[in-house]
Amino acid sequence: MTDVSVTVPFLDVLAATQELETQVLEAVERVVRSGWYLLGDELAAFEREFATFTNAKHAVGVGNGLDAIVLALQALGIGPGDEVLVPSNTFIATWLGVARTGAIPVGVEPIDGEWNIDPDRLEAAITSRTRAIVPVHLYGQPADLKAVLSIAERQGLVVVEDAAQAHGASYADRRIGSHGHAVAWSFYPGKNLGAFGDGGAVTTNDANIADRVRALGNYGSSKKYLHDFAGTNSRLDEIQAAALRVKLRYLDSWNARRRIVAERYTQELAGIPGLSLPRMLPGREHVWHLYVVDHELRDQLQQHLATRGIQTLVHYPIPPHLSGAFASLGLVEGAFPIAERAARTHLSLPMGPHLSGQHITRVIDACRSFRP
Ligand SMILES: *Cc1c(COP(=O)(O)O)cnc(C)c1O
Numbered sequence: 001m002t003d004v005s006v007t008v009p010f011l012d013v014l015a016a017t018q019e020l021e022t023q024v025l026e027a028v029e030r031v032v033r034s035g036w037y038l039l040g041d042e043l044a045a046f047e048r049e050f051a052t053f054t055n056a057k058h059a060v061g062v063g064n065g066l067d068a069i070v071l072a073l074q075a076l077g078i079g080p081g082d083e084v085l086v087p088s089n090t091f092i093a094t095w096l097g098v099a100r101t102g103a104i105p106v107g108v109e110p111i112d113g114e115w116n117i118d119p120d121r122l123e124a125a126i127t128s129r130t131r132a133i134v135p136v137h138l139y140g141q142p143a144d145l146k147a148v149l150s151i152a153e154r155q156g157l158v159v160v161e162d163a164a165q166a167h168g169a170s171y172a173d174r175r176i177g178s179h180g181h182a183v184a185w186s187f188y189p190g191k192n193l194g195a196f197g198d199g200g201a202v203t204t205n206d207a208n209i210a211d212r213v214r215a216l217g218n219y220g221s222s223k224k225y226l227h228d229f230a231g232t233n234s235r236l237d238e239i240q241a242a243a244l245r246v247k248l249r250y251l252d253s254w255n256a257r258r259r260i261v262a263e264r265y266t267q268e269l270a271g272i273p274g275l276s277l278p279r280m281l282p283g284r285e286h287v288w289h290l291y292v293v294d295h296e297l298r299d300q301l302q303q304h305l306a307t308r309g310i311q312t313l314v315h316y317p318i319p320p321h322l323s324g325a326f327a328s329l330g331l332v333e334g335a336f337p338i339a340e341r342a343a344r345t346h347l348s349l350p351m352g353p354h355l356s357g358q359h360i361t362r363v364i365d366a367c368r369s370f371r372p
Contacts, residue, residue, distance in 0.1 A: 007309035008350050008359045013189055015354035016254075017196075020246055024196075027242035037238050039218070046241040047201070049248055050185075053168075054177025056203035058210035061236025062217045065164045065186020068200035069097025071234060072160045072182035073132060075202075075212035078103050082131040085157075087117045088319055088336035089343070090136045094162050095320040097184070098134065106130070107321050107331070109338045113279055115139065115292070119147030123155075132158045137166035137176060139315075140192065140258075140289035141281065145171050145179045160184060167193040168255045170285035177203045182213070187236075187244060192258070192289050193251050195240040254353035258288040261355050265291055268364045275301075275367065290315055291351045297372045298345045308366045313348045 017024065031042060043061050051059035062068050078084060080102030086094050088107035098105040108125050111118045117135045133152055135143035145161075152159045159180035163169075167185065169176045177183050187199030202213045215222040220231030236244075266277055276294035280286055292315060295301050302312050319339040321331040333340065349363055 004307050004309055006311045008311060008355075008362055010311040010313050010348070010350050011190055011352045012354045013194070016194075016352070019354070020250065023246045024243050027246050028196075028239055031238045031242045034238075038235055040238050042238040042241040042245065043236055046236070046245050046248070049245060050201060051177075051203060053175070053248060053251070054183070054203045055175040056178040056183070057205045058207060059201050059203045060210050060213045060217070061241060062200045062202060062213070063234035063236065064198040065184060065188060065191075065200045066093045066097050066100075067217065067232075067234040068164075068184035068186065068202050069094065069134065069160065069162060070100045071213045071216045071232075072184050072202045072204075072209070073098065073101045073103070073134075074216055075209045076132065076158045076160065076181060078132050078158070081129065083127060083129045084132045084134055085117075085122060085125050085130060086134045086320075087136050087138065088321060088339035089115060089316070090138060090162070090320065091164070091316060092320045092323055092325060093164070093186075094134055094136055095326060097162075099326075103131070104129075104329070105320070105326075107336050107339070109336055110138070110342075112338050113276070113294075114281060115342065116141065116143035117148065119144050119151060122148070122151050126155055126157075130155070130157060132160060134160050134162055135180075136162040136164075137169055139278070139292050140165050140169055140287040141278075142166060142169050142171040142176055142284045142286075144281075149179065158182075164188070164191060165289035166287060167191065168251050168285075169287040172283055178205045181206065182209050187240070192255060192287055193244065193247055195247075196243050197240060199236050199240045199244065200234075201236065255287045257353035258351060259286075261351055261360055262286070262288045262291055264360050265349060265364065269293070269367055272367060272370070274372075288351060290348045292346050292348050293367075294342070294345045295347060296345055298347050300372050301367070301370055302347055304370045305363070305366050308362070310363055310366055311350065314343075314346060315348050317343055319343050
């Protein structure tokens, strides 16, 4: 790519921090001065507040989003010998989370143009070893949970939602957080609710699942020095929890700002030949973690925008089944054509609560001037 400096960044994380700087620093200072840094009042308060926000009875803070997937699956008894259905087009963490339990991730294609797991393809992928489904609310739009949950119920499977991109999204007028048996969250800094480092959580309406996740992430211990199972160390620390409490109060208004960006893109990018825009599905509230367009000449479009100082990203250039990490599954090109095509044609435009109106205009003008 030609070396033009970025003037429209993909996501301005620093601008988000600066808007809340005083309150965040106050929260961090409170923790530092307290002398208590793990498993304390800030975590307990954040867990209560995040559970309320997500309409779940319980929230358990963990170390990151990947661990949230692993611990939620383990709490539901998933392990070696099991198969878990996952979207063929997702961030590799969804597949890695399954693999880390010892289970085998089994890819299922998305609905072309909607990009979430296709319920009509789930049943064909179920075998006698299938134990769970992990739908991902990709790009911030909830998957078809009604269909997924009814198949799961009929087939005796559990559902762990990967909600790492969907903080604040709704399905059937209820916030994501308790539709499935458990819901995994990431607070990676670039997510809609992002920490100042790594963080994650599991939400659920089931107290047993919450207790197990909590124990698994704390050395398999629910009481100090009593270790009922071989757990790990995966905890959300007090500084992150205190900062997340501040940011949680802004999540709805920041998601509303993302929606305004998305509405402008959707109106003003309509009708460009060869460019497909995200489809909004009924009964769901999209929180626009990413605004992903689709173009056959994606690399040229990305280059065209880059020469105008506009930073875009590709989510994701290599589907999990073609990554070296999953070479042992023996899946080759052609195994998941929809995911493979998306990897060649998807392009994520700048998106975030701090993208200015002028910058949105520049992205739109640059897309409109693309003449391949
Ligand atoms: C970010 C993300 C994760 C992993 O979260 P980390 O906190 O980075 O471990 C998992 N799944 C999806 C879909 C993600 O976007």
